[in-house]
Amino acid sequence: MVTGDNIMTARSIATKCGIIKPDDDFLVLEGKEFNKRIRDSSGNISQRKLDEVWPKLRVLARSSPTDKFNLVNGIVNSCVTKNREVVAVTGDGTNDGPALKRADVGFAMGIQGTDVAKNASDIILTDDNFSSIVKAMMWGRNVYDCIAKFLQFQLTANLSAGVISVVSAAAISSVPLRAVQMLWVNLVMDTLASLALATEPPTEDLLNRKPYGRTKSIISPLMLRNIFGQSLYQLAIMFLILYAGQYFLEVDSTVAKIQLNPHAAKELSAQFTMVFNAFVLMTLFNEINSRKLHGERNVFKGILRNPFFYCIWLGCFAAQVDMQENKMNYFAFFRFLKILIVTFGSRVFTCERLSIKQWAWSLLFGVFSLVWQQVSIVFESVFRFSIRHF
Numbered sequence: 001m002v003t004g005d006n007i008m009t010a011r012s013i014a015t016k017c018g019i020i021k022p023d024d025d026f027l028v029l030e031g032k033e034f035n036k037r038i039r040d041s042s043g044n045i046s047q048r049k050l051d052e053v054w055p056k057l058r059v060l061a062r063s064s065p066t067d068k069f070n071l072v073n074g075i076v077n078s079c080v081t082k083n084r085e086v087v088a089v090t091g092d093g094t095n096d097g098p099a100l101k102r103a104d105v106g107f108a109m110g111i112q113g114t115d116v117a118k119n120a121s122d123i124i125l126t127d128d129n130f131s132s133i134v135k136a137m138m139w140g141r142n143v144y145d146c147i148a149k150f151l152q153f154q155l156t157a158n159l160s161a162g163v164i165s166v167v168s169a170a171a172i173s174s175v176p177l178r179a180v181q182m183l184w185v186n187l188v189m190d191t192l193a194s195l196a197l198a199t200e201p202p203t204e205d206l207l208n209r210k211p212y213g214r215t216k217s218i219i220s221p222l223m224l225r226n227i228f229g230q231s232l233y234q235l236a237i238m239f240l241i242l243y244a245g246q247y248f249l250e251v252d253s254t255v256a257k258i259q260l261n262p263h264a265a266k267e268l269s270a271q272f273t274m275v276f277n278a279f280v281l282m283t284l285f286n287e288i289n290s291r292k293l294h295g296e297r298n299v300f301k302g303i304l305r306n307p308f309f310y311c312i313w314l315g316c317f318a319a320q321v322d323m324q325e326n327k328m329n330y331f332a333f334f335r336f337l338k339i340l341i342v343t344f345g346s347r348v349f350t351c352e353r354l355s356i357k358q359w360a361w362s363l364l365f366g367v368f369s370l371v372w373q374q375v376s377i378v379f380e381s382v383f384r385f386s387i388r389h390f
Helices: 007-017 031-038 047-053 065-077 094-102 115-120 130-172 179-198 204-208 221-247 254-260 262-266 270-289 307-322 332-348 356-389
Strands: 027-030 057-061 088-091 105-109 123-125
Touching: 007 027, 007 057, 027 031, 031 047, 031 057, 031 065, 047 065, 057 065, 065 088, 065 094, 088 094, 094 105, 094 115, 105 115, 123 130, 130 179, 130 204, 130 221, 130 254, 130 270, 179 270, 179 307, 221 270, 221 356, 254 270, 270 307, 270 356
Parallel strands: 027 057, 088 105, 105 123
Antiparallel strands: none
16 A cells, blocks of 8 residues: 555554555555665665565555655566566556556546546546456456356367367268257357356456466466366267267167268268267256366356356257257247257258157266266366375
8 A cells, every 4th residue: 555644544544454464574664764775875776675675565655656656667677576566556646647657557536536647547437436446356357267268168169079070080981960060069159158158247256366367378277177178078978979879879870881881971860969969968068067267166156146148058958959859849939949940950950859768868978077077176186185295
């Protein structure tokens, strides 16, 4: 806290605000003492001396606008930390202009702030309320996390679809996921999933974690674990259906038919339909997993706070069922989509109607995506514990 008040008042306010705590190693200085500590024998500001002061400095009282600028400039130029510090400054007066402009983010007061302060700042608080800064931080983190959630979801589905297509094309000269089916998958992945995951409302839990570094990749190691873990699971299930489905799913082996007659790849196939159906359901359930980025165990937490998410999820699930069933009736919202898909679905979407047993297996494969996520979290926790202690 940088203020022009006397040191006793500043210390009292900082204690109430939690800026200083009795058990911490901190400095509370006045502007005159601060200037003595950061200047060399020639009277010039020394970055080395300033680096000895600012990490512990919590309150700077009786300070001038020049002291404020010197502190901001010193922190921005400092190299004592691993990553360069991100500096945000609030101000309302004309003299605060240089510090507001030098900071990475300048907050000016919209009511009491001068025109000079507003022009030098990056963000103007229209209500002059500090809680607005907290809300801005919370929404900013939420936007970043929403982008990361969508990337985590989309990269998983793209990786699985790409590998199954390439391997199948090389092995049997046919792809189980047809062109129109891939269009539907892309609709689920791109348009609807982005809307569902991008509308996650912010929570105060976002403020309890440390901010991301300015040079940190948006795809974290935990995200990579989720992406590769879920992709491996989806690929394992699809290859299982493709090469062993005839043994437990009551389907004919389309792979064997294609090897005998390449033209069989153009016929409707219950086995290929199972691959497509299981893949879409695993993707839908993985959309629930993708709501969490930091290894949280409860992936359902807060899901009812986002009606966009569960309405889109239920809608995609209902439309997926309608592609292959002609006796089911859903919400009025999907009735028009149902008429189109049911009437033309068997040919347009290249889908064979599935039995109840086949649907049960598809749902089981989808639900197990949630179980697999929990298994991977536990496995990683055990692995980290082993590395830390052994």
